[in-house]
Amino acid sequence: MKPLTIKVDINGRNYTMAELDQIYDERTLHVFTEMQALGAVILNDHGEVLTQAQIALLTAPQRRDLLLANKLRLGTDKLKALYADSMKTADEMWQDIVAHSNGQYNEKVARAHLVISGVKITQFAKLAQVAGDDPVVSLGANPEHFEVTNDATGQHGFETMGMYGEPTLMDLRMGIKNLPEPADHHYLKHMVGDSRLANDLEVVNAYAMHQVRPSLHGIEIASGAYFPSATPQALVDGHAIHLAIEFSNVFRALADK
Structure with a gap:
């Protein structure tokens, strides 16, 4: 890959990579606190065992690497x-949300727009396959990713949606037909799916x-x-940032391969 540049727009607000990296680090510290509180x-x-105070003294890149290493060490189970x-x-939260919803999924939408130079359409x-097959990429893409795996039945994982509440265990189906809004046919490729509670x-x-569509120097x-x-x-607003962080870091990881 050529050197990357990534521009991100969320609801008309531009985010620099430095800003997204800062949010990544804030959520990394949150996950460390969460994991240690759970034992x-x-x-x-x-x-060597690290305390919260010792983790706080590390640099942001060191914390990022440390969290990934510990998630890989612990493993999915x-x-x-x-x-x-x-x-x-989290299951109870989503069950309650769905029970109090009107059946529509086009009223609360998290959107992130990215222009990435140095990559090809x-x-x-390859994104979904890489994310499912390489835990270094999938777990490193966002600090609140804990599992992303592919198997014969589809994609499975758990993550904290929208930097809100607890992690959700989900089964993902790709290539579904009925979407909350039509695809924009100005874009050439579409990755579509839904996520369901793995236990319901x-x-x-x-x-x-x-x-995705081609841009002048990338996509x-x-x-x-x-x-x-x-x-x-x-949750909706937080997930727009979650998506921007995830896509940015997946492409960064691909650029390093």
């Missing part, structure tokens, strides 16, 4: 066990549509997540 032991490269009660709370199609597959907690992405009408606006 996780955070180890450095030498196997231990992370699921650690967050088991938290994910039950053909590389967009009748509950659709979000739809996703990520659209342009319109990323969208569509939530039930009763979803808190703070």
